[in-house]
Amino acid sequence: MSFDIFLQYFLSGITVGSIYAVVAIGFNIIYNTTGIINFAQGEFVILGALFAITFTRTGFIPLPLAILFAVLITTGIGAAIEIVFIKWIKNPSVLRLIIITIGISIISRETAHHIWGEQVMQMPYFTGTSTSSVIILGASIAPQVLWVLGISGIIVIVLQLFFKFTLTGKAMRACAANRTAARLCGINAKMMVTLSFMISAAIGALAGCITSPITQTQYDMGSPLAIKGFVVAIVGGLGNSTAAVVGGLLLGLIESFSIIFIPNAFKDVAAIIILLVILFFKPSGIFGKKEESALKEF
Amino acid sequence: MKCKNVIIAGFIILTLLCAATVFGMGNKEKDTIKVGAILSVTGGGAFLGGPEAKTLEMLVEEINNTGGVDGRKIEVIIKDSQGSTENAISFAKQLIEEEKVLAIIGPSTSGESINIKSICEEGQTILLSCAAAEDIVNPVASYIFKTPQKDSYAAMKIFETMNKMGITDIGIVVGNTGFGKGGKAQLEKYAPDYGINIKIAEVYEASATDLTSVLTKLNNAGIQAVVNWSIVPAQSIIPKNMKQLGMSQPLFQSHGFGNIKYVEAAGEAAEGIIFPCGRLLVADVLPSNHPQKAVLVKYKNDYESKFKEDASTFGGHAYDALMILIDVIKKVKSTDKAKVREAIENLKNFVGTGGVFNFSASDHNGLAIDSFEMLTVKNGKFMLLY
CATH class of the missing domain: 3.40.50.2300 (Response regulator)
Incomplete structure (x- = not known):
């Protein structure tokens, strides 16, 4: 196989992987503060994109502003969901919370269906059009992928800084490590959970906006995206944003290169087998630490 | 004693007769033609079932407002299968056994249609499928028809x-x-x-x-x-x-x-x-002497002005299904399932949105290869390729 073809498969893998990665990041925030997996994460992604598309279609809201509004609205929805469905539960068991998030996911999806209908929509490309591409050493990639990679990178860095250096970030991590102890130290644990839902919703919405030109957006696309994002988050090591990005790119590359050897229909099989092997040898994920995962409930 | 029995028996018979007359009269008054429809209004096939359901609602309203079919109102019972075969099967049984419909329009997808084929055939209820796969009408089953062009x-x-x-x-x-x-x-x-x-x-x-x-x-x-x-x-x-x-x-x-x-x-x-x-997408640019022009333009304009969205060929399949049914009911002046079925089989030169239908005992689709036109996209619009 010549080098430029090899590079083309590589870039295809990066394209798909960047989408998985940016969706996976959102899972980690809520997991970090509550220890639960939010199965409505995919719906945040779709809602963000749908709002942004609606705003851009009005014709007089510029793209960056449309994305900002969409992110703000989705953040509000994230907060509302937490306050209405989760906050009042006295003794939240992990299983109970997870089932609630599945319910939320179904409600959001059906609501989106009623509002936006079943049509496929998409955001305009940030740079260029649907036909433009960037040529790298004879292989080509859509400029939008570079946007996705760049913005994912910025999200990861900002999150790292936030969790490591701000008081709120530290408080959120404290809640994850030991909720009772955190409350004894005067941290408002319930507030932190609300905040984590807001951040997750914001990241999900942003992910939806930047990937929409590539993936297109339809009301029921959330679940398949969330499943891939979930797998990636697990493989990378739950709770770690950098790991999510690496895991996402890895899954994308495995899928892309497997197509060389086997029919495309089986690419998920190849990917899942490799992921299972990774988890078999390192159950806490590629970047997860054994001691850390032992502390967590799920 | 005997006399009393006779009187009682006579009374019962009389009551029954009266009831029957009343029932019969009532029936005549609201003698609606019941048609079922199993469509994927939501779910994966929503882009098929959505326009199909809207088309049927639109047609029923129009037909009933303009005097119905030979003075009889038409009622279409739409069931949303959500694109699931299991739902389609149970709705088909319900429509045939409980609602006793004359015919079923749909399902929207090929998988569902093939799976309810035998149920409709056994229930001797006409099925006018809106799905593409050739297997729906090949092998031919006497009560099964389809309106979209074969794949x-x-x-x-x-x-x-x-x-x-x-x-x-x-x-x-x-x-x-x-x-x-x-x-x-x-x-x-x-x-x-x-x-x-x-x-x-x-x-x-x-x-x-x-x-x-x-x-x-x-x-x-x-x-x-x-x-x-x-x-x-x-x-x-x-x-x-x-x-x-x-x-x-x-x-x-x-x-x-x-x-x-x-x-x-x-x-x-x-x-x-x-x-x-099909030609629906290029209805506006068809030459005015094209046999389908009038039907296509009318359906497209009616649909688009009522629902404020572009008409699609999929809605057209439901249009054809209902219009074929109404056409033959008018011809045979009856809603006897066997007679209507036979009349569809003998229907020739029926102009629909999908093409000109010529059914026969061996062809329950009735469309020829020229019902397809090759289209292309030019400046964001559908155009004829040649």
């Missing part, structure tokens, strides 16, 4: 066009739905007849978000054209990815592409896509 015609039409363009080596990609797999089978079946060589065939997930890797594989196989056969959003991802990869081969799509939303989603990349389709 084998779409494949042949694509190959005809390739012959004209001098294309021989092609690669095909299909979505992993019933429609995609059916299309792949038809393409592979008819390719040798047209001297077309399928060098590579790949199946992709219905939820695929980027297909550059599988297209790279196709490109490396040395092909002159790509055929994509699916009904999923990937129909607009493929043209974008091809342009991004710098692939210059022509892209052929199936009749599933006949929805302007897919063109909008693909943007500039949709330019030059070639696909077979």
Whole structure:
């Protein structure tokens, strides 16, 4: 196989992987503060994109502003969901919370269906059009992928800084490590959970906006995206944003290169087998630490 | 004693007779024609079932407001199968056994239609399917009909066009739905007849978000054209990815592409896509002496002014199904299932949105290959290819 073809498969893998990665990041925030997996994460992604598309279609809201509004609205929805469905539960068991998030996911999806209908929509490309591409050493990639990679990178860095250096970030991590102890130290644990839902919703919405030109957006696309994002988050090591990005790119590359050897229909099989092997040898994920995962409930 | 019994018996008989008369009169007053419809109004087939359900509602309203069918009102009971075969089966049983409908319109998808075929045949209830697969009417079952063009015609039409363009080596990609797999089978079946060589065939997930890797594989196989056969959003991802990869081969799509939303989603990349389709999408540019022109323009204008959205060929399939049924009811002046069934089988030269229907005992679709037109995308609009 010549080098430029090899590079083309590589870039295809990066394209798909960047989408998985940016969706996976959102899972980690809520997991970090509550220890639960939010199965409505995919719906945040779709809602963000749908709002942004609606705003851009009005014709007089510029793209960056449309994305900002969409992110703000989705953040509000994230907060509302937490306050209405989760906050009042006295003794939240992990299983109970997870089932609630599945319910939320179904409600959001059906609501989106009623509002936006079943049509496929998409955001305009940030740079260029649907036909433009960037040529790298004879292989080509859509400029939008570079946007996705760049913005994912910025999200990861900002999150790292936030969790490591701000008081709120530290408080959120404290809640994850030991909720009772955190409350004894005067941290408002319930507030932190609300905040984590807001951040997750914001990241999900942003992910939806930047990937929409590539993936297109339809009301029921959330679940398949969330499943891939979930797998990636697990493989990378739950709770770690950098790991999510690496895991996402890895899954994308495995899928892309497997197509060389086997029919495309089986690419998920190849990917899942490799992921299972990774988890078999390192159950806490590629970047997860054994001691850390032992502390967590799920 | 005996006398008393006779009196009682007489009384009972009289009561029954009276009841029967009253019942009969009541029946005559609201003697509606009951038709069932099983459509995927929501779920994966929503883009099919949605327009179909709207079309039926629109037609029923129009027909009942203008005096009904020979003075009888028509009632269409629409059931949303959500694209699930299990739902379709239970709705079919319910419509046949409880509602005792004259006929069932739909289902929207091929998988559902094939699965309720035997139920309708045994229940001796007419089925007018709105799905594409050839298996629905082949082998022929006496009560089963379908209004969309067969997918084998779409494949042949694509190959005809390739012959004209001098294309021989092609690669095909299909979505992993019933429609995609059916299309792949038809393409592979008819390719040798047209001297077309399928060098590579790949199946992709219905939820695929980027297909550059599988297209790279196709490109490396040395092909002159790509055929994509699916009904999923990937129909607009493929043209974008091809342009991004710098692939210059022509892209052929199936009749599933006949929805302007897919063109909008693909943007500039949709330019030059070639696909077979019914004439609804080009109704405005058909010559005025074309037999279908009047029917198509009326349906399109009615639908678009009522629902403020573009009419699609899929809604047209439901239009054809209901109009065929009404036409034959008027002809035989009866709603006897067997008579109506026979009348559909003998229906000739019925102009619908899908084409001109000529049914026969061996052809329960009634459309010829010329019911498909080859279309292309030019400046974001559907145009006739020639």
